[in-house]
Amino acid sequence: MADRFPRLPPSGIKVIVVGAGFAGLAAAIECDRKGHSVTLLEKVDDMDEITRIGDIISFDPNGSVAFERWPGVVDAMEAIARQTTWLDLYHHEGKFVTRQSFAHEKAWGRRINGHRGQLHNIIYKHAVARGIDIRLGQRVEDYFETDDPPQAGVILSTGERLSGDIVIAAEGVRSRGRKIVLGFDENPxxxxxxxxxxxxxxxxxxxxxxxxxxxxxxxxxxxxxxxxxxxxxxxxxxxxxxxxxxxxxxxxxxxxxxxxxxxxxxxxxxxxxxxxxxxxxxxxxxxxxxxxxxxxxRDPLPTFVSPRARIVLIGDSAHPFLPTSIQGASQSIEDGVVLASCLELSGRADIPRATRAYEKLRYDRVHRAQAQGPKTRERWHKADWSKVWKNPEMIHLPRETWLLNFDAEKDAYDRYEEVVAASKTSEAKL
Ligand SMILES: Cc1cc2nc3c(=O)[nH]c(=O)nc-3n(C[C@H](O)[C@H](O)[C@H](O)COP(=O)(O)OP(=O)(O)OC[C@H]3O[C@@H](n4cnc5c(N)ncnc54)[C@H](O)[C@@H]3O)c2cc1C
CATH class of the missing domain: 3.30.9.30 (D-Amino Acid Oxidase; Chain A, domain 2)
Structure with missing residues (x-):
């Protein structure tokens, strides 16, 4: 097992992850890779219930770069993914307009488009094979964090309380973790x-x-x-x-x-x-x-991190995406990668430093990616056809290198010290 799934030496950090969607699974797997000890709580009893559901979902190179580090995952995904390197675009009355090629993006990594449930199942099975402590049928009702002892935890629907060094709330658009992070209930x-x-x-x-x-x-x-x-x-x-x-x-x-x-x-x-x-x-x-x-x-949240900085929002809990951004799933993977890396760099002694660095590393990037959704929608829905017929590339999907040719783990390692130092400077000024 150890050879098959290499991991860093134990960090002593006890992580609770809530929700086994793409964000929660990515966070759990990445924390396991980095030697943190993980408990993953998922409300459904039987993962077949959610791995059956859904339709097309897309991972761009910035998401799939993480899968390359999870032995066997990316090959299993490619075997069931769509095998195209282009998108043919037509006017709604049927006339062909333009072919957009993605072939050159191969240099950035893999694009994986496939059935959401089937791709999810591959990742879930990988998490199981790694031996991660996954507890199904566990519905989290509430969250808490304390200074003494410094810890965070969850309350399950059974009344059971579980605690650790950090809780990662990855329960999707209807996240209950948002309340403790924001201090108020917020509706979509x-x-x-x-x-x-x-x-x-x-x-x-x-x-x-x-x-x-x-x-x-x-x-x-x-x-x-x-x-x-x-x-x-x-x-x-x-x-x-x-x-x-x-x-x-x-x-x-x-x-x-x-x-x-x-x-x-x-x-x-x-x-x-x-x-x-x-x-x-x-x-x-x-x-x-x-x-x-x-x-x-949802409008961008003011923060992803709770007041004592031990409860963190990731994935759709933190930032739901419109489908036209084609980035919701990839950004949820990036979140897990960055958070696990920050915990590795902070160590158990300073979890708040890790969570605040995670927020700094993610906040601008994820909201810039989110803003692509409405932009692409307007480009298509409000197309000026007198211009498009002369310049068909106007309706190509934006495929920007800052977004797609990006390795979140490398970025976290490269910029961690810089964002921690920047936080200290701004705290000193207050
Ligand atoms: C069933 C389903 C089907 C989807 N199908 C598509 C699709 O076809 N195409 C597409 O583009 N996007 C789809 N999405 C959305 C897409 O998967 C997400 O936008 C993206 O992957 C980010 O996921 P996430 O992990 O943040 O949240 P989610 O994928 O929503 O995962 C959240 C997880 O948390 C669990 N959970 C929620 N509340 C609790 C609680 N209180 N306690 C414990 N566990 C809890 C949920 O059961 C779920 O497994 C789907 C989402 C779901 C849940």
């Missing part, structure tokens, strides 16, 4: 958008002459751009499975469930005047395979 806002998402076997479309080209020759990836809507479709696993998603304006109530059922006939009402390919993809969706997910938004 509607983003004004919702997203229909579907995933189904390609045999639903292989005999349909209008869309069989999407699956007949292996994997494909295309986007259709129209007023206030973008529709993305891809085929995966050598063209044997299909998924499509489209974002649309929504003024309904806020729902945060991933399991809100959608109906193809309702989805079609948003798509008047759209091309046959889009209509046929929606109409081919089998019963029970469509989700209408309301996108929530």
């Amino acid at each position: 806002k509607s983003s004004g958008y919702a997203v229909y998402r579907a995933w189904y076997p390609a045999d639903r479309i292989i005999d349909n002459p209008k869309i069989r080209h999407l699956v007949a020759n292996g994997d494909t990836h295309q986007g259709f751009i129209g007023p206030d809507i973008h529709f993305l479709a891809s085929s995966i696993k050598n063209g044997t499975e299909v998924n499509w998603v489209f974002t649309h304006i929504d003024d309904g109530n806020i729902e945060e469930s991933w399991q809100f059922p959608g109906k193809p006939e309702e989805a079609l009402t948003y798509l008047g005047g759209w091309c046959d390919v889009v209509h046929e993809l929606v109409k081919s969706t089998p019963p029970g395979r469509l989700i209408d997910h309301k996108l929530v938004y």
